[in-house]
Amino acid sequence: MPRDVVVPNLGLGSRPAFLAEWYCADGATVSRGEPVYRLECDFVAIDVEAEADGVLRHRLAAGGIAPGDLVALILAPGERLPRELPASDRIEEAPAFAPAWAPETAPEPPSAASHPAEESAAFPVAEASTVWNAVAPSPSEAPFAFAERDGCREQREPADPTAADPAGEAPASEPAHVLFLRRGAPPAPAPLQPDGAWDPVPGDEVELDTAWLAPVHEEPNPDAGDDGHPFPNAASQAFDWRRFEVVPEAEPVTADAGFHKASPADLIPFPPRAEAAAERPDASAGLANDAFPLDEAGGPVYPPVVLTFQVTAALAEADKLCAQLAREWRLAEIVPVLEDVVMRAMARAARESTVLADRGTAVGLVVVDRATERLLVVEDAAARPFRDAVAALGAAEEPGDPARCAVTLLALEPFGLDQGAPPLPAGHPLALATGAPRDGRAVLTLAFAPDVIPMGEAAWFLGRVRELVEAPYALLAD
Amino acid sequence: MDHPSHDQNEPSSDTRRVHVYELGTTGYVEVHALQQRLQSQRRDGGGVDSLLLTEHRPVITLGRSHPTPDLRVAPAVVQSYGMQIVQTERGGDITYHGPGQLVAYGIVDLKEWHCSVLDYVAGLEETVVGVLGDWGIRGERRERARGVWVGRRKIASLGLNVRRWVTMHGVALNVEPDMSHFDLINPCGMADVEMTSLSHEVGKHVPLDQVAESFVFHFARVFECETEAVDLNTRLTRVADQAG
Numbered sequence: 001m002p003r004d005v006v007v008p009n010l011g012l013g014s015r016p017a018f019l020a021e022w023y024c025a026d027g028a029t030v031s032r033g034e035p036v037y038r039l040e041c042d043f044v045a046i047d048v049e050a051e052a053d054g055v056l057r058h059r060l061a062a063g064g065i066a067p068g069d070l071v072a073l074i075l076a077p078g079e080r081l082p083r084e085l086p087a088s089d090r091i092e093e094a095p096a097f098a099p100a101w102a103p104e105t106a107p108e109p110p111s112a113a114s115h116p117a118e119e120s121a122a123f124p125v126a127e128a129s130t131v132w133n134a135v136a137p138s139p140s141e142a143p144f145a146f147a148e149r150d151g152c153r154e155q156r157e158p159a160d161p162t163a164a165d166p167a168g169e170a171p172a173s174e175p176a177h178v179l180f181l182r183r184g185a186p187p188a189p190a191p192l193q194p195d196g197a198w199d200p201v202p203g204d205e206v207e208l209d210t211a212w213l214a215p216v217h218e219e220p221n222p223d224a225g226d227d228g229h230p231f232p233n234a235a236s237q238a239f240d241w242r243r244f245e246v247v248p249e250a251e252p253v254t255a256d257a258g259f260h261k262a263s264p265a266d267l268i269p270f271p272p273r274a275e276a277a278a279e280r281p282d283a284s285a286g287l288a289n290d291a292f293p294l295d296e297a298g299g300p301v302y303p304p305v306v307l308t309f310q311v312t313a314a315l316a317e318a319d320k321l322c323a324q325l326a327r328e329w330r331l332a333e334i335v336p337v338l339e340d341v342v343m344r345a346m347a348r349a350a351r352e353s354t355v356l357a358d359r360g361t362a363v364g365l366v367v368v369d370r371a372t373e374r375l376l377v378v379e380d381a382a383a384r385p386f387r388d389a390v391a392a393l394g395a396a397e398e399p400g401d402p403a404r405c406a407v408t409l410l411a412l413e414p415f416g417l418d419q420g421a422p423p424l425p426a427g428h429p430l431a432l433a434t435g436a437p438r439d440g441r442a443v444l445t446l447a448f449a450p451d452v453i454p455m456g457e458a459a460w461f462l463g464r465v466r467e468l469v470e471a472p473y474a475l476l477a478d
Numbered sequence: 479m480d481h482p483s484h485d486q487n488e489p490s491s492d493t494r495r496v497h498v499y500e501l502g503t504t505g506y507v508e509v510h511a512l513q514q515r516l517q518s519q520r521r522d523g524g525g526v527d528s529l530l531l532t533e534h535r536p537v538i539t540l541g542r543s544h545p546t547p548d549l550r551v552a553p554a555v556v557q558s559y560g561m562q563i564v565q566t567e568r569g570g571d572i573t574y575h576g577p578g579q580l581v582a583y584g585i586v587d588l589k590e591w592h593c594s595v596l597d598y599v600a601g602l603e604e605t606v607v608g609v610l611g612d613w614g615i616r617g618e619r620r621e622r623a624r625g626v627w628v629g630r631r632k633i634a635s636l637g638l639n640v641r642r643w644v645t646m647h648g649v650a651l652n653v654e655p656d657m658s659h660f661d662l663i664n665p666c667g668m669a670d671v672e673m674t675s676l677s678h679e680v681g682k683h684v685p686l687d688q689v690a691e692s693f694v695f696h697f698a699r700v701f702e703c704e705t706e707a708v709d710l711n712t713r714l715t716r717v718a719d720q721a722g
Contacts, residue, residue, distance in 0.1 A: 010594060010595040010596070010640070015596070020542070020543050021542075021543075033642075035641065038542065040542075040543060040569050041569070041595075042569065042570075042599065042624050043541075043568075043569045043570035043599070043624045043625075043636050043637045043638060044569045044595055044599060044637075044638045044639075044640060045541065045542050045543070045567060045568055045569035045570075045637075045638070045639050045640070046595070046639070046640040046641070047567070047639065047640070047641040049641065049642055317545065317546060470546060471544060471545075471546050471548070473543040473544065473545075474543070474544070476543075
């Protein structure tokens, strides 16, 4: 009989408590009296101990909890998990999936080889998984196939036509379970609107202007070396700068020329003040008509002024948190990354900001792939459990409403860029870009509209985000 | 405040008894190890409920969930003061301990006391409020910001660890410490908190031993327990005799 590990009633009343840390990994063998997780509330840290010997199986990840919540089960050796678990609680055993950034110390995911057979059958995905267990493929076989759906990498358990389905509850042609991974290749995005405006609607995917990221030289270079490098190798002919049009040809300056003094005929005549004043309305009107769109009243709509702030954040603690949560969420195939931590930090900072508080706490996370861009929105990111927020971003089944976003996040890592200013959607006060991590640090660049949010508030926001990213365990308290 | 729940019908043999150790000026690490040993004994059903009173040599301690020190200065500056930064298992964020600060650590089996964690926390705060009252200062508790406050200034900080219903760590009351040391950190992780001390509020020197005596009195009053001062010299002599 599995022993429940529940949140003890410590008389904490309605005060928010959270599971701060699992001391024992999922699948670990624990002894009676061994502390298995830490519960925190206010200034109190409570080490909760195992009440029996056995194998610990997590049922909840770090995050907010309440007294009586079932956080884990302790199984006796050889014991299997009860099948009467609610359907929503059934979690698939993780396949052998190891993200590249995972530390070597991360425990191996449970497998048939490392755990008793009963254990590997513990979390059935659906009734069809009994077939999966009956087939019992060798660990070397790839048990999952990948497919694309809605831009997410979809991991399917292959249908096995040879397997019997005694319950007949799941058609053989349908995957028994679908798992989503972040950062897949999404379908082709909708084109940018002709006027360049960013006006996404729920469900739409938005293409960002990445012209600034286009390569400088796209034409094949006949002078390229054998290795395909655009520059000629040493043995080839002399390098022709004009091909790149970097520096236009200019007249050589002679020694006797001294300061360049243009003759009056070369100068554009400067109009007298009165004349200039008279011309100004016409010039303004012409400029407005030619260069700027007009609003309903016929006035020009000038592009908003966008300023940027930049700061470097240390990632040691964020990496540790990601690795820890990845282990805890392994069964649900949720792998948090740096952007998830930043997303959470931004949501918290937005909630704490007096200026941003009334704009909602939704955070739009723009996951940028090398080939395309997608907009994923998680609403009320600070209010829902961390795991739910990350899962919502990964699944993107409910796109959310970008109009409710207080802030936007852009990940530059897929481009390999260390830093860069994010595009600021019209009407949005803030957008943050996270650069690719380098030596345990990442550059955070904040773009903001000073006419929407005061400069001081923007600076505070960026500093607060860095503070939370560098001490991210505080984010679990939401 | 409502006193911690206490069953009036329980037999007199269940009277709460607390051994009080006045340790004088100590290093943090030694007392930390002592706390761990006492808590371990109490968890295993042995030992007695204890209250350790001490003032530490300057040290900065970190809560379990805040491994990165929230400093207002460079770490090298802290080192130049000769202070250690110690990671502990308690809740809460960064704090400073030093001479002139009364630190009270309770190693208490809450299950035996029929006392909830929140009641124990509130009781510690109420104890400090009582101590402040002895010097004519009105201390306040705040539901959303733990510790004891005098107006908008924080005078006592709190952090606990509980395992198998046995507590360790406790509360630190600023009696007359070097307040400039608090400028090294963001106390409790809050950048805008202003710390104060009892002597600053009273406007004169306050002897720490008198504050310790007052603390024991109010601890016994709030938690309805009997306290017994343990003479460490006598005890050490007895232990040495037994060992010999």
